Amino acid sequence: MAVRDKKKQTETGFITAGDRYLFGEGTHYEIYNKLGAHPKTFDGKTGYYFAVWAPHAASVSVVGDFNNWDPDACPMQVLETSGIYERFVPGIKPGELYKFAITTQTGKVIFKADPFAQYAEYRPGTASITAFNDSFRWSDSIWVQKREATNPREAAMSIYEVHLGSWKKKNRPEKDGYYTYKEAAAELAAYVKEMGYTHVELMGIAEHPYDGSWGYQVTGYYAPTSRYGTPEEFKYFVNYMHKKGIGVILDWVPAHFPRDAHGLADFDGQALFEYADPRKGEHPDWGTKVFDYEKHEVSNFLIANALYWIEQFHVDGLRVDAVASMLYLDYGRKDGEWVPNRYGGNQNLEAIEFFRHLNSVVAQRGHGAMVIAEESTAWPLVTHDPKEGGLGFTFKWNMGWMHDFLEYMKLDPYFRKFNHHKMTFGLTYFNSENFILVLSHDEVVHLKCSMINKMPGLFGDKFANLKAGYTFMLGHPGKKLLFMGQDFGQLHEWDEKVSLDWHLTEEDLHKDLQNYVRDLLHIYQKHPALYESDDDWDGFSWINANDGDRSIYSFVRYAKNHKKSLLFVCNFTPVARPDYRVGVPKRGNYTLILDNEHGAYKTGEKAPVLKAVKSECDGQPYSISLPLPAYGTAILRFS
The missing domain is CATH 2.60.40.10 (Immunoglobulins)
Structure with a gap:
């Protein structure tokens, strides 16, 4: 026509x-x-x-x-x-x-x-x-009502970070073998449910032109990418996940956008969505444009976009990418390449106001949806109320913990005793924010090695090391996130062009690691001690944070009522301790619910029970003795 x-x-x-x-x-x-x-x-x-x-x-x-x-x-x-x-x-x-x-x-x-x-x-x-008339009929009201009534900070949250285009691929030429949203829904939900994750976090759903950007250089903020299907099919995906009891979080990128000719850059012949001054409006490291948060219309574009995904697609949260790059005017810039704010500082005052506006509006509209900050600095009060001077995010990625954890885990076990503090330092500030502990896609790309190949030692040692590391992560206060493939020991670095190596899950060591992670995640969901008080010293207590010579850590996680509390013991060396004595806070029986050799003790199995004796150890009035193998882990339940 x-x-x-x-x-x-x-x-x-x-x-x-x-x-x-x-x-x-x-x-x-x-x-x-x-x-x-x-x-x-x-x-x-x-x-x-x-x-x-x-x-x-x-x-x-x-x-x-x-x-x-x-x-x-x-x-x-x-x-x-x-x-x-x-x-x-x-x-x-x-x-x-x-x-x-x-x-x-x-x-x-x-x-x-x-x-x-x-x-x-x-x-x-x-x-x-031109979009189709929206005829999709939602059937996730039970999930949405439960979400609205739940405080996510006191709920279990174990997140499976996924790039749909490389999670699995179909053997077909259409659209590069991508699964459609509908095809992915059933298989992904089944895997996530079996493993014990509570949420999926999807990378790269907003439309983007270049696969290699992983969806972090967006040209279509309101369009679910056509790589995997239509907007209605994406609604089907979210609805399906909710009906299976799985939350959906999207990566969201209000920090910058690409220069592609058809996109937002110089949209009407001049800087419109971006700052006009290149010292504020361009990211020199990424070659991208920075949104002008001072313009009300630009702020409106982004805040409405956040609400669009939450209200029109029922997503449960947005993980905001590159928050630090928005907060600091000198982020990635040398002297003379940035403009101070009106007070002479390096804080982007408009971005601060943008975040407070965004997070206040999301909270006020009462969806129960989360807004999560990927913030890599020590900026204060990220997850505190804007009325108290905070930014208002629900959670913050704990990047400091991630760096310390990985630096420690990569060490030869002999040198760990000289770096014992790397694993304890996170417990000095865990209650300063509402944190998510993350081992994300960024840690397994660009020659950083896959998670399993970061581990020292012979091939079998790598798996034992990773089991110990994941056990410590489970016990450490904070919600949890693992990137796809990390739960079964993907060998090569992540590559967005190819599928994960699912055939590895048929090999003994990989299958054993996968089963162990599954056991950890199901223990996590079962025990409120592991998630109710993630930002409170009432929920965590060291037993021994100073056993550096043996590289062993022991601590307790408490439920709010102090019932069914959990004792963790983690050995990060290949030296077995046949009779390791650990202090405990009270008399009674301590039931072993998981160890690194057996995994979780299932219903019907006779789990070992250790009786505390009146014998002071680790500053505690009672103690128990247990065999702790090389890279041994133990989680024990007590009341």
Whole structure:
């Protein structure tokens, strides 16, 4: 169908003066229902209504297959002084390609994808696609109601970080063998449920042009990537996960965006979504643009986008990427390459206000959804209430713990006694924020080795080391995150182009590690002592933090009622201790529920029971003795 109308079109009335006012104030939290492309009926005709914010443009038109991509065919009308252009085009159907043809102040015509597009062309295509009428019917109300009534900081959370494109692949040529959202849902849910994870965290769901960016350079913030299917199919994925009792977290990237010609960069011929000054508006390390958080419309674009994923797709949380790069004006920049704030400091005051605004709005709307900060510095009060000077995030990734943990685990066991503090330091600040302990994709790429190959020793020693490390991680306060493949000992570094090596799970050592991680995760969910008081000294107590010569750590995790508390003992050397004595806080029986050689003791199995004797050890009035093998671990339950 060809449409040609060079006459000035009258305003449609779809975007009201109230809409324009709220958008200009940065508080139109459903602006995605107004800007973008939406099926409408106007003057008795059905078609699509298009609207775009382009205040620096000389003129804008909508182009697509429906008008042979002719910039003269469907000119758009600017609405007063808002910088918003609109156009209703009759006869357009769902699934048609389109872009905005923007004539800049210099007379150049540039073609841009729709910033609010809900669907996009499969790469390497860059056009937006008119979305289908949304007929998806949700059936996850039980999950959503439970989420709204749950405090996530006092709940179990073990996260499986997943890149859908390389988790598994199909043996077929279409779309590079990617699983669709629907295909992935059943297999991924079954695996996650069996292993004992509570949530999946998905990388790279918002549309992005380059696979190698892993989804961290976004061009379609409102569009689930077409690599795996349609927006409705992604809703199916989330709904399916919820019905299986699994939460869904998305990686979200409000820190920067790429320079791709069809994307947000210089959107209307000038800096619009980004800061105009390159000392604020460009990331020299990444070659990307930085959002201008001072513009209300840009802040609105991002906050509405967060709510879009939470409210329209029912996701349970957003993990905000690269928070540190947003908070610090000098992040990745040398002297002279950044602009101080009005007080002369290096804090980005607009980004701070953005985070407080974002997190306050998400909390106030009462979904029970989480906002998680990947923040790698010592910025204070990240997870504290904005009213108290905090940023308001639900959780913060504990990057400091991750670095210390991995540095320690990579050491030859002989040298661990000289670095004993690396494993205890995290317990000096664990209650300063609400933390998630993370071993993410970033730790198994760029020549950092896979998790199993970070471990020292012969091949079998590597698995024993990793078992001990994961056991310590389980006991350490904080929610948990593992990247896919780490639970069975993936050998090669992660590569987004190929599937994980699932065949390894048929080999003894890999299968044994996978079973051990499964046991740990199920113990985690079963015992409130491991998650109820993650930010409180009431929930954690050292037994012996100073046994550096033997590289052994022992501690207790307490439930709120101090019932069914857990004692952890972890040996990080290949030296067996046949009669290791450890202090305990009270008399009674201590039941072994897991060790590194047996794994978890299942129902019906006779688990060893150790009776505490009145014999002072480790500053405790009672003690027990247990055999602690090379790289031995033990978790014991007591009341």
